[in-house]
Each structure stands twice: as C-alpha cells, then as structure tokens.
Amino acid sequence: ENIFDRSRMAPKTPIKNEPVDLSKQKGCTPERSPITPVKLVDRPQPDPWTPTANLKMLVSAASPDMRDREKKKELFRPIENSEQSDTPDLLQYDMVDDSTVDEFEKQRPSRKQKSLGLLCQKFLARYPSYPLSTEKTTISLDEVASILGVERRRIYDIVNVLESLHLVSRVAKNQYCWHGRHNLSQTLKTLQEAGELQYGELMTCFQHKEQDLEYKFGERKKETMPDSQDKKLLDFSEPDCTSASANSRKDKSLRIMSQKFVMLFLVSKTKIVTLDIAAKILIEETQDTVDHSKFKTKVRRLYDIANVLTSLGLIKKVHVTEERGRKPAFKWIGPVEFPGKTDELRGHSPASDPLPGTQRGARAPYQICASGKQRFTRHASFNGAQPCEGTRRKVSSEPNSPRQERQDEYCSKMVNLAAVCRQKIEEDTRNPSIISPLSILPVPGDSDFSVNPLPQAVFPVVQGDVPSLLLPNGISSQPPHPSMPAASKTEDGKPTLLPSQPFLCFPSSSLFMLCSGLQENNLRETLPTAGDMGNRSAEAQAAVALAVCQKRSSRKCASPSAPVDDEEPAAKKQTMEQSDVPLSLVVPKKPFESPKAESTPGSGYASAVDLEALQLDIANPAALEAANKKSTKPVDSQEQKKWSQNKDPDELSPGKEHISKENSNQPFLPHYLYVQPTAGLSNFNFLFSANQAPGAISLTASQLPSLSVPCVMVPSAALASFPLVCSPAITSPLSPVPDGSLSATTSLNFSMSSLASATPVFIGTTAAVTPKVSPMPSVDPQQPAHPALHLSPVLARSCGAVKLDSPMCMGHPVTLLKLQQPSSTPLTPKSIRPACHEAFFKTPGSLGDPVAWKKNEGNQTRNASSVQRRLEISSTSPD
DNA sequence: CGATCCCGCCACATT
DNA sequence: AATGTGGCGGGATCG
Numbered sequence: 043e044n045i046f047d048r049s050r051m052a053p054k055t056p057i058k059n060e061p062v063d064l065s066k067q068k069g070c071t072p073e074r075s076p077i078t079p080v081k082l083v084d085r086p087q088p089d090p091w092t093p094t095a096n097l098k099m100l101v102s103a104a105s106p107d108m109r110d111r112e113k114k115k116e117l118f119r120p121i122e123n124s125e126q127s128d129t130p131d132l133l134q135y136d137m138v139d140d141s142t143v144d145e146f147e148k149q150r151p152s153r154k155q156k157s158l159g160l161l162c163q164k165f166l167a168r169y170p171s172y173p174l175s176t177e178k179t180t181i182s183l184d185e186v187a188s189i190l191g192v193e194r195r196r197i198y199d200i201v202n203v204l205e206s207l208h209l210v211s212r213v214a215k216n217q218y219c220w221h222g223r224h225n226l227s228q229t230l231k232t233l234q235e236a237g238e239l240q241y242g243e244l245m246t247c248f249q250h251k252e253q254d255l256e257y258k259f260g261e262r263k264k265e266t267m268p269d270s271q272d273k274k275l276l277d278f279s280e281p282d283c284t285s286a287s288a289n290s291r292k293d294k295s296l297r298i299m300s301q302k303f304v305m306l307f308l309v310s311k312t313k314i315v316t317l318d319i320a321a322k323i324l325i326e327e328t329q330d331t332v333d334h335s336k337f338k339t340k341v342r343r344l345y346d347i348a349n350v351l352t353s354l355g356l357i358k359k360v361h362v363t364e365e366r367g368r369k370p371a372f373k374w375i376g377p378v379e380f381p382g383k384t385d386e387l388r389g390h391s392p393a394s395d396p397l398p399g400t401q402r403g404a405r406a407p408y409q410i411c412a413s414g415k416q417r418f419t420r421h422a423s424f425n426g427a428q429p430c431e432g433t434r435r436k437v438s439s440e441p442n443s444p445r446q447e448r449q450d451e452y453c454s455k456m457v458n459l460a461a462v463c464r465q466k467i468e469e470d471t472r473n474p475s476i477i478s479p480l481s482i483l484p485v486p487g488d489s490d491f492s493v494n495p496l497p498q499a500v501f502p503v504v505q506g507d508v509p510s511l512l513l514p515n516g517i518s519s520q521p522p523h524p525s526m527p528a529a530s531k532t533e534d535g536k537p538t539l540l541p542s543q544p545f546l547c548f549p550s551s552s553l554f555m556l557c558s559g560l561q562e563n564n565l566r567e568t569l570p571t572a573g574d575m576g577n578r579s580a581e582a583q584a585a586v587a588l589a590v591c592q593k594r595s596s597r598k599c600a601s602p603s604a605p606v607d608d609e610e611p612a613a614k615k616q617t618m619e620q621s622d623v624p625l626s627l628v629v630p631k632k633p634f635e636s637p638k639a640e641s642t643p644g645s646g647y648a649s650a651v652d653l654e655a656l657q658l659d660i661a662n663p664a665a666l667e668a669a670n671k672k673s674t675k676p677v678d679s680q681e682q683k684k685w686s687q688n689k690d691p692d693e694l695s696p697g698k699e700h701i702s703k704e705n706s707n708q709p710f711l712p713h714y715l716y717v718q719p720t721a722g723l724s725n726f727n728f729l730f731s732a733n734q735a736p737g738a739i740s741l742t743a744s745q746l747p748s749l750s751v752p753c754v755m756v757p758s759a760a761l762a763s764f765p766l767v768c769s770p771a772i773t774s775p776l777s778p779v780p781d782g783s784l785s786a787t788t789s790l791n792f793s794m795s796s797l798a799s800a801t802p803v804f805i806g807t808t809a810a811v812t813p814k815v816s817p818m819p820s821v822d823p824q825q826p827a828h829p830a831l832h833l834s835p836v837l838a839r840s841c842g843a844v845k846l847d848s849p850m851c852m853g854h855p856v857t858l859l860k861l862q863q864p865s866s867t868p869l870t871p872k873s874i875r876p877a878c879h880e881a882f883f884k885t886p887g888s889l890g891d892p893v894a895w896k897k898n899e900g901n902q903t904r905n906a907s908s909v910q911r912r913l914e915i916s917s918t919s920p921d
Numbered sequence: 922c923g924a925t926c927c928c929g930c931c932a933c934a935t936t
Numbered sequence: 937a938a939t940g941t942g943g944c945g946g947g948a949t950c951g
Contacts, residue, residue, distance in 0.1 A: 153949050156927065183940090195929070198942055215935075215940060295943070317924095339944060345926055370924065 156192075158346055162200045162353035164190050169220045179220035180213060199296065203350040206300035227377055230308060237305030299324055299340075300347045307357065307374035316362055316371035317344055348372050 154160065165186065169179055183201070187194040201218055204210045208229045210218045302324055306315045321340040351357045356376035361368045 153925085153927065158926075193929075194940085195942075196927085198940095202942075335945080341924095342926065342945070343943085345924090349926080 157349065158196065158199060159349035159353050161190060161192055161196055162350045165197070165200050166353055169222065171223045173220060173222040173224075175224075181210065181218040181220055183216045183218065199346050200350055202296040203300045203347050204354075206297040207304070207354070209354075230304065230377060233301055233305045234308035237302075237309040240305065296343060296347065299343055300351075303344060303347050304351070304356070307372070307376075308378070310374070313374035313378065314360060314362060314371050315374075316369045317341055317348075318369060320344055 168186070168189075169181070173179055181201075183194055183197050187197045190197070201210055201212075205212060205218070208221060208225050209223060210220050213219045303315070303320055306320055306323065307313055318337075318341070321337055321344055324340055324344070348357060348359070351372070352359065354376075356374065357372040358375050360371050360373045362371040363369075
C-alpha cells in the first residue's frame with residue numbers, strides 16, 4: 043500500500059508513461075492485438091495510457107483483493123516504473139515491496155478475497171445508497187472493472203443483479219446509471235406482489251414441506267404461471283428505468299433469476315429459501331427437465347446472485363436443518379413489508395405527520411431519497427426532533443413539527459431500519475431455529491441458529507432500540523412489541539421516549555461513519571499495532587459484552603482481563619484483515635470538510651448526502667482515514683500518540699491495559715465502537731457511544747454493570763444508509779433505571795476493570811444518564827436541540843467541529859460534562875474536555891491546540907510508520 | 922467430500 | 937468484424 047501511495051503521491055508523469063507502457067507492453071505481450079484484444083489489452087495494460095488509468099491500477103493494486111497474480115504485478119511495475127521514473131526511490135521502493143509483498147500476498151489472496159460478494163461490496167461502496175436525485179451517477183463498467191481490479195465479466199455479474207433490483211440501469215454500452223436504493227422498496231414490493239402471484243401458493247406450502255412442495259411446485263408453478271405471468275415479471279423488471287435498451291435484452295437469466303430469487307424470499311413467510319429449492323423452482327420455470335447438470339448450474343448462478351444480494355444486505359446465509367440435514371439457505375434480511383414498512387411506514391403515520399413536502403404517500407417512499415437535499419437538513423430535524431430542550435424529556439413526540447419533514451426523510455430511513463430490525467427480531471422469535479445474528483454472536487457465520495440461547499434477552503434490546511428510533515419521528519408505524527420493556531414509548535407509536543431511554547436519530551455524519559460497516563477491504567485495520575490492539579481488545583470486550591448480555595453473563599466475557607484477541611501479536615493482526623475485525627472504533631469524524639463532505643458548510647453539516655458520501659467513503663478505508671485524519675480517529679489517535687507524542691510504544695503494548703493507559707492519558711478518544719457486522723453479528727452493527735465516564739463501563743460477568751452501555755444495533759444494510767444512532771439512555775446504575783430500560787438499551791454492561799478508565803473506546807455513553815436526572819437544559823441555549831441525545835460527545839464534536847453554531851453540538855458538551863461527573867467515574871479534567879470537540883481529537887498532550895495536533899499528523903505522515911502512512915494515504919485516496 | 926464459486930471460454934448481441 | 941454481454945460449467949477452494 044505504501045508503495046501504492048507513493049506512486050500515487052509521486053507526481054505522475056503521464057508523458058513518461060506512454061513510452062514506458064509501450065515498452066512494457068511489448069515485453070509482456072507482443073502486441074495487444076490478439077484475437078481478443080480486449081482481454082489481452084486489459085490485462086496487460088488496462089489503461090495504462092491514461093494517467094488516471096495508472097492511478098486506478100495502482101489503486102487496485104493497493105487493494106489486497108486486487109493482487110492478482112503476476113500479471114498484475116508485472117503490469118504494475120512497469121507502469122510504476124514508467125511513472126516514477128521521476129522518483130526512483132519510490133520506484134524501487136515499490137518494486138521491492140511489491141515483490142516481497144506480492145510474493146506473500148500473491149499467493150495469499152484466498153478465494154474469499156476475490157469473492158464476488160466482496161467485489162460487490164467494493165462496488166457498492168463506490169456509490170451512495172441514496173444518491174441525490176439531482177446527481178446522476180453513471181457507471182462505466184470498464185472503469186469500475188479496472189478500479190476494482192477485476193475482469194469486466196465480474197462486473198456484469200454484479201450489475202446484472204443490481205439491475206434486477208433497479209439499483210442501476212443500463213444506459214448504454216458499457217454505461218450504467220446508478221440509482222441507489224431509493225426505489226428499492228418499491229421494487230421489492232413489486233417483486234413481492236409478482237411473487238405472490240407466481241409463487242404465493244407454493245411458498246405457503248413451501249414452508250411446511252419443501253420437498254412436497256417441490257414436486258408440486260413444478261406443476262403448480264407452471265399452472266399458475268402462465269407464460270404471460272412470467273413475462274410480466276420480466277417486464278416488470280425493467281419497468282421503471284427502462285433506460286434505453288432494456289427491452290430487447292433477451293432473457294438475461296441472471297437478471298430474471300435474481301428477481302425470482304428475491305421473490306421467493308418475499309413470498310416466503312420464513313423468509314428463508316434454500317438454494318436447492320430455489321434452484322428447482324427456477325429451473326422449473328424454465329424447463330421441466332431437471333437434469334442434474336442444469337441444477338448444478340442453476341445453483342451456481344444462485345450463488346452468484348446470493349453474493350450480490352448479501353452484499354446489499356438483503357439476505358444472509360444461513361443453514362436450515364431439515365429432516366435430511368442441514369442445507370444451505372439464505373434468509374431475507376431486507377425490508378419486508380414494503381407497504382407497511384418503508385414506504386408504508388411513512389404512509390401510515392403520515393397522518394400524524396403532515397409533512398408538507400413529503401408526500402410520502404403512495405409511491406413516494408423514495409421521497410426520502412428524493413428529497414435528498416433535505417437530508418442536509420436532517421440535522422435540523424434532528425434538532426427539532428429531538429428537542430432536547432433542556433431536558434430531553436421527550437423527544438418530540440409530535441410528528442407535526444415542520445421540520446419533521448426532513449426528519450421524516452431521515453426518519454423514514456430509520457424506520458426502515460427499525461422495521462428491519464424488528465422484523466428480524468420477530469422472525470427470530472418465531473423461528474427458534476433461526477437465530478438472529480445477534481443472538482448468535484458466538485458463531486459467526488453459520489452456526490446453526492439452533493444455538494441461540496436467549497433470544498429474549500436479545501430482543502428486548504433490539505426492540506427497545508428500534509422503537510426508540512422510530513419514535514422520534516413519530517413514524518413508528520409498527521405495532522409495539524409486546525416485549526418491549528422500557529419502551530413505553532413505542533407503544534403508541536408515539537415518540538414518547540422514556541426518559542431513561544432516549545433514542546435519537548441523528549444525522550451526524552460521524553455517526554454515520556460509525557454505522558457503516560462497509561468496511562471493506564483493508565480497512566486500516568491493519569492499523570498500528572498498538573492501536574489495533576487496543577481496539578481489538580475493546581472490540582473483543584464489546585463483543586463479549588454483547589454476548590454476555592445476550593446470553594446472559596457468560597463467564598468468559600466477564601473477565602475483562604480476558605483479552606480475547608488482544609493478545610495476538612500486532613503483526614498477526616495486521617495480517618488479519620478486515621474480515622477479522624468485528625469491531626472497529628470509529629471516531630466520529632467531524633463533518634468536516636472532507637473533500638466529499640460537502641462543501642456546503644454553510645448549509646449545514648454533513649447532510650445526509652454527505653453522510654452518504656462518507657459512508658461510501660467509509661467503505662473505503664481511505665475515506666475513513668481521511669475523515670479521521672481530519673478529525674480524530676481513535677485508533678489513529680492512539681497511534682498518533684505513539685509517534686507523535688512519543689508515548690512509549692511499549693506501553694502501547696497491545697492489551698487492554700494499554701488501552702486503559704491511553705485512556706488515562708487521553709481522556710477521551712473514542713467515542714463509539716463500531717462493531718462490524720462481519721463477524722457473528724453479521725447484520726447488526728453496534729454503536730456505543732463512548733465518552734462516558736470510563737469507569738462507567740465495566741465488563742463484568744455479572745451483569746451488573748456499573749453502567750449500562752447504550753448501544754444501538756443497526757442492521758448493517760440499513761446502516762449504510764442511515765446514520766442512526768440511538769442514544770440509549772444510559773442507565774446509570776445510579777440513576778434509577780427501569781429494568782426494562784436497561785435491557786432495552788442493551789444491557790450491555792461492560793465492566794472493564796482494566797479499561798475502566800480508558801475505555802473511551804467502548805462506549806461513551808455519555809453520561810447521559812444522569813443528565814436526565816439533572817437536565818442540563820438550559821445550559822446552553824443551543825442545547826435544547828440536542829436534548830437527550832447523549833450523543834456522545836463525539837457527535838457533538840463532530841457537529842461542533844463542523845459548526846459550532848449548531849445548537850446541537852453545543853449542547854452536548856455541556857451535558858456531557860455534567861453527566862460524566864455524575865457518572866460513576868470521576869473524570870479528569872481532561873476527560874471533561876471532551877466538551878470541546880476538538881479536545882477529543884487531541885491527545886492529551888495535544889489537547890491544547892488543534893494545530894498542534896495537525897502538526898503531529900503531518901509529522902506522522904512523514905515519520906509515521908508505514909502503517910500510518912498507509913492511513914494517511916488512504917485518506918488522501920482518490921476517490 | 923460436499924459446498925462454494927472463481928475464472929474465463931465462448932456464443933450471442935450490438936455496434 | 938470488433939466489441940459488448942453474459943451463459944455456463946470446469947475445476948479450484950473452502951469448511
């Protein structure tokens with residue numbers, strides 16, 4: 043990567059490139075004209091000619107996945123050389139690294155790294171889930187392919203599926219238009235309806251007996267589905283976009299298959315479809331004969347589709363155990379009731395909210411998207427929504443406020459999310475066999491769901507969260523969950539929030555980032571060892587905590603000391619890739635001025651748009667880094683400390699202790715923990731607000747935690763687009779919290795003895811808890827907006843960083859201070875500082891002035907270890 | 922050894 | 937004819 047960066051960094055000399063390239067090309071391939079020029083050409087020099095191309099190449103190279111075998115390597119080198127002729131050092135460097143690294147890595151690239159799913163994720167990361175209506179994103183297949191470092195063929199696989207869901211549409215040869223998920227719900231709805239017609243019956247039976255059904259299937263299917271219907275489907279697929287060429291397409295089986303596959307899920311009550319069944323159904327539709335080979339092929343295709351859908355967060359793989367045994371299957375985790383949910387939700391409640399602009403009505407589910415710009419305002423809504431007004435007492439329950447519109451949008455997303463969560467929960471409950479990922483913690487992937495220990499425990503939490511989310515908007519159309527403990531609020535669907543549990547949605551970009559789990563490839567997980575370690579440990583703990591909560595207290599978790607992974611050598615970790623890291627700390631970034639971030643500082647903060655962008659970015663480690671750079675990254679911070687501050691690296695030694703130390707050193711670093719979905723929690727991301735008094739958090743086997751950490755679980759998919767955050771009310775032990783509330787909030791209690799002081803990482807529940815008790819309301823006039831949000835300081839910071847003006851931001855800090863104190867652990871003055879946004883970022887030493895901080899960064903970059911460098915680079919990454 | 926599914930040949934569609 | 941698309945299935949990996 044370093045190399046990569048350098049190359050990038052290095053001035054490009056396109057001019058030189060040409061010659062070089064040529065030579066190189068010749069060397070590699072005599073001429074590119076072989077029969078299939080395309081391939082040859084591409085491979086050897088995809089786009090050597092254009093400077094950009096080179097960049098891309100480099101980039102691709104950078105990404106682990108990319109590493110192709112020698113080919114690429116060769117290619118790159120030559121290119122690099124050519125470019126870098128200017129900077130010999132760099133070249134050499136690169137060369138060296140390349141060779142060595144590649145050598146390792148080359149072989150390294152396991153199949154997984156090249157998986158379609160991963161590729162798809164990268165692909166998706168490049169585009170906003172909810173692009174502004176105004177902006178039109180066109181996708182060049184060639185470009186993407188080169189950037190992602192794959193053959194175009196693979197891109198087709200992805201695009202075809204996306205197209206089936208109308209996330210993209212083909213505009214012209216080699217050109218696709220990105221639509222994002224705005225219409226996804228509608229598309230799904232349509233599919234569902236279509237599916238009902240076609241498969242409805244079947245599915246019904248289906249659930250009960252697959253086999254029987256299977257037989258019937260074929261027959262019925264045919265019967266029920268006359269060609270015409272089939273046709274319908276097809277057509278339907280193209281309806282909206284119908285961009286140009288759509289029609290003529292022949293049967294693009296992949297597209298059709300994809301739609302049908304999705305339909306099966308939507309029609310299925312269980313939302314679980316096994317591959318074999320799907321394959322059979324699909325085959326039948328196509329043909330009667332089910333020869334084995336055909337079946338096999340079908341299954342293969344389904345895998346392809348499933349990978350993409352998985353990347354989209356619509357399904358997840360599970361195993362279904364049946365009479366026969368365990369079968370691979372996929373479970374729909376996307377939105378389920380469109381009518382009610384995404385779209386509907388709004389629609390339903392709309393009454394309550396008179397959103398002027400939004401017509402959420404019928405087809406407008408997308409409005410959310412549509413209104414894109416408004417997103418910006420989201421924060422506004424935020425304000426409004428959560429009228430923290432002094433006391434967050436109730437977050438606004440009123441749907442009507444004008445700003446709600448925006449909120450609505452924002453909310454709508456949230457709602458969806460909530461819906462998803464809820465659904466998930468419900469499903470889980472229903473199917474004991476299937477456990478939600480949450481419950482599954484222990485087993486990441488596939489563990490059979492049978493495991494699921496205490497579903498209930500989980501539920502409460504989730505529910506609580508979800509509803510809470512909804513509440514703010516008032517949108518929650520969903521019926522209250524019975525089990526909701528504390529969530530009195532949700533019951534009505536009203537936004538009444540319990541004091542204890544304030545949930546907030548915010549649009550802060552920072553949150554966003556946190557949420558988005560896209561991580562991708564390399565997230566800088568490879569970060570500095572120490573940092574990683576810390577994070578990891580934190581993660582582990584967090585995970586543990588979760589597990590504990592869910593399961594109840596498990597001893598393992600309990601022991602804070604249990605380092606879980608921490609112990610692992612940094613190196614190892616580094617090697618580990620993103621995949622491994624379940625959690626990552628994310629520091630809220632300021633809305634800052636990331637390049638992407640918009641520019642409209644004036645307008646607001648990071649608007650949704652920005653957020654999205656961020657998300658996308660987030661997906662890219664680089665982006666994150668960039669963000670982080672600007673503001674702070676917890677992890678980085680640690681690192682930074684190392685270098686810049688010179689902390690003892692030793693001390694940094696991985697381990698919680700180390701963390702704690704740091705914490706101590708730095709009063710606050712982290713603010714949120716983000717758990718990546720990858721691991722067991724595939725679908726949910728947890729956010730913890732950190733900032734709190736460190737002491738507060740404790741992992742203890744016993745559940746009694748000194749503090750309960752508020753966490754929010756968000757479906758990863760949802761995350762992508764939503765910047766939701768729940769500020770769980772934190773129940774401080776002190777403050778009387780209803781039991782339910784606790785559970786609701788996720789009763790995660792971490793007692794991290796070790797971490798205690800530091801733990802910034804974890805959770806920063808801002809001491810919000812107390813706040814309730816003592817409302818900080820008026821402290822700042824501005825505060826009002828924020829209310830209960832405990833947004834962790836982070837948010838505040840983020841906001842603040844962006845704008846001090848924003849009331850939102852302002853308030854937090856204050857509250858925090860107070861809160862913190864009350865919160866169990868006494869904070870050091872430093873810790874208090876968090877109040878200042880900037881303070882957070884800074885290391886203790888640097889706290890004083892931001893400038894210094896930056897400076898440090900600069901130094902870092904220079905001095906920084908390769909790792910650091912990497913980060914930085916990434917940040918700079920081109921996008 | 923079955924589940925996955927990458928890879929890329931090659932046919933068909935477009936330009 | 938040159939390219940763009942994408943069906944398809946061998947066979948490598950993974951678990």
